[in-house]
Amino acid sequence: KNQVEQSPQSLIILEGKNCTLQCNYTVSPFSNLRWYKQDTGRGPVSLTIMTFSENTKSNGRYTATLDADTKQSSLHITASQLSDSASYICVVSNQGDYKLSFGAGTTVTVRA
Amino acid sequence: DVKVTQSSRYLVKRTGEKVFLECVQDMDHENMFWYRQDPGLGLRLIYFSYDVKMKEKGDIPEGYSVSREKKERFSLILESASTNQTSMYLCASSLQGIGTEAFFGQGTRLTVV
Numbered sequence: 001k002n003q004v005e006q007s008p009q010s011l012i013i014l015e016g017k018n019c020t021l022q023c024n025y026t027v028s029p030f031s032n033l034r035w036y037k038q039d040t041g042r043g044p045v046s047l048t049i050m051t052f053s054e055n056t057k058s059n060g061r062y063t064a065t066l067d068a069d070t071k072q073s074s075l076h077i078t079a080s081q082l083s084d085s086a087s088y089i090c091v092v093s094n095q096g097d098y099k100l101s102f103g104a105g106t107t108v109t110v111r112a
Numbered sequence: 113d114v115k116v117t118q119s120s121r122y123l124v125k126r127t128g129e130k131v132f133l134e135c136v137q138d139m140d141h142e143n144m145f146w147y148r149q150d151p152g153l154g155l156r157l158i159y160f161s162y163d164v165k166m167k168e169k170g171d172i173p174e175g176y177s178v179s180r181e182k183k184e185r186f187s188l189i190l191e192s193a194s195t196n197q198t199s200m201y202l203c204a205s206s207l208q209g210i211g212t213e214a215f216f217g218q219g220t221r222l223t224v225v
Contacts, residue, residue: 031211043216093211
């Protein structure tokens with residue numbers, strides 16, 4: 001069964017600090033992996049997409065990494081801001097299937 | 113700007129009522145999806161559609177049905193609402209193809225009492 005596991009479930013960080021979120025998956029055959037940000041009361045919005053051949057991709061203060069051999073991805077948030085408070089969801093797609101596999105998300109709270 | 117619009121942000125319905133959740137996208141996307149989101153479980157696929165009048169069951173279709181009469185509109189129907197269907201419902205759309213980006217609506221928080 002295709003699964004996506006995220007850790008930690010939640011974390012609290014001080015404004016200006018960095019943090020890293022983890023995503024492990026068993027989806028196969030792998031097509032791509034996206035990180036989505038979901039603000040409270042909103043739908044998820046895509047931050048980055050990683051394909052099999054990509055190791056690192058940045059979007060502003062967000063940097064995603066992918067290790068396709070170990071089936072792990074991380075999302076690093078640099079110099080966190082209050083607006084980074086949200087749930088971050090790892091989403092993996094496999095080849096030949098419309099279905100997406102979602103992690104349960106990591107809730108990040110940034111405090112002043 | 114890409115837009116997926118869900119008809120209601122919040123709904124309160126009684127047990128046994130028939131409930132309609134509407135979703136409209138303006139991007140001419142072929143694929144449309146309905147998910148429910150519950151704490152600790154992530155998003156789970158209820159139904160998806162890859163073309164007008166076409167539909168396929170997702171992982172948790174029981175108690176739900178869908179309708180797609182026009183390309184831009186995808187409706188989720190709860191035939192007889194039950195309290196265990198209290199949840200956040202998210203609609204999404206994407207271009208045809210595998211692994212294309214899904215664009216989500218703002219969600220409908222449904223409470224069944």
